[in-house]
Amino acid sequence: SSIYGGNLPTTPYAVNKDGRGPTWNNSLFEDNAEFGLGMRLTIDKQTEYARELVKQLSGTLGSQLTEEILNADMSTEAGIEEQRERVEILKKKLANNDNPQARDLLSLADVLVKKSVWIIGGDGWAYDIGYGGLDHVLASGRNVNVLVLDTQVYSNTGGQSSKATPLGAVAKFAAKGKDIPRKDLGMIAMSYGHIYVAQVAMGSSDVQTLRAFMEADAYDGPSLIIAYSHCIAHGIDMSKGLDQQKLAVKAGVWPLYRYNPDWAKSGKNPLKLDSKAPSIPVSDFAYNETRYRMLLRNDEARAEHLMKLAQEDTNARWQLYEQMAAMRYDAPQEE
Incomplete structure (x- = not known):
């Protein structure tokens, strides 16, 4: 991808009106697959931790929001968009919360939305x-x-x-x-x-x-x-x-x-x-x-x-x- 997508002044990657789009990373020619797997493992670990924090903070977030976030169906684009809206609500609920767990979840909240590698x-x-x-x-x-x-x-x-x-x-x-x-x-x-x-x-x-x-x-x-x-x-x-x-x-x-x-x-x-x-x-x-x-x-x-x-x-x-x-x-x- 360094050849096809990493050369300036042009790039095939773009963002939408909300600033969302691909995050491009590159290591070496020969470790491309392993590098990508590392990205997947990192996202999975962060998601696992974020979900644990959601469960622990269910009293603050409310049972309905907690259940909807943890059981979200993100197999379609519409489902992913709905989860993004829930995460925005979560961020607002935690914005002024000084609880260490709340601060951790706030920093990881975006991984609760499905990410493709x-x-x-x-x-x-x-x-x-x-x-x-x-x-x-x-x-x-x-x-x-x-x-x-x-x-x-x-x-x-x-x-x-x-x-x-x-x-x-x-x-x-x-x-x-x-x-x-x-x-x-x-x-x-x-x-x-x-x-x-x-x-x-x-x-x-x-x-x-x-x-x-x-x-x-x-x-x-x-x-x-x-x-x-x-x-x-x-x-x-x-x-x-x-x-x-x-x-x-x-x-x-x-x-x-x-x-x-x-x-x-x-x-x-x-x-x-x-x-x-x-x-x-x-x-x-x-x-x-x-x-x-x-x-x-x-x-x-x-x-x-x-x-x-x-x-x-x-x-x-x-x-x-x-x-x-x-x-x-x-x-x-x-x-």
Whole structure:
């Protein structure tokens, strides 16, 4: 996020009319996930302490306000706004109270309102350098949201190959074309069973992208969104980036899906495929990009061989996802 969001004079982060918005923090490239988990643990501990103080000060706050704050449903934006109003009432009640517990609660009152933690990074971090930390954080079960801006190369250091680089693409350290498939980070995360996972491409479906973000934020547990992010390293006209995203989905190299563990609790398949079966060959997508055409010019035979492998891999992956999405799930038995 230091690359995408931390450079002045512009920033993608903003506040609303009330001054509320994202609080941006940054540590190192490689400890992104652990740093975000630390933020989550801090918020959780502060919230736990604030709730204890609310219980202890119920006589001052009143039983009704105490119950409403402690039992607030903040699964929707409306519920969060209602909790903000309750917290403002709490602050007014404690404003002139010199009780040490009241002063502590006044300083922590804002954590009684749900706070989302988003960990943002690229594929070089998520697939490679920081993968161990990312895996640890996702496996922790904590309520963090991870957004991977997947450019399929190390964009910030000059376009080096990463484990997200697709088969057949040329990149630094893969001058003859990557000869193995890209790592399927979403499939690995889904294997845990308790992680919300989505793969999105805004150029193909902005509705599916928005839905994934809303579901990930609402999910009470770790979530992972892998977002197709076109890049100058792809060798495309960047003004046509969204069109190329659409072709990636049509070719099946970037299937759109959402995996929500909550659906399995009601006997539904947790995986939903949001894109249709591939309708164009991979080459129709790939040869719009210099990273694929470069090999075609320099070594046509190798390019054709790798493209054949890429098509076979795409077909196999799609069939696997299709079978997973068609599986029958039974609702868990009540104890």
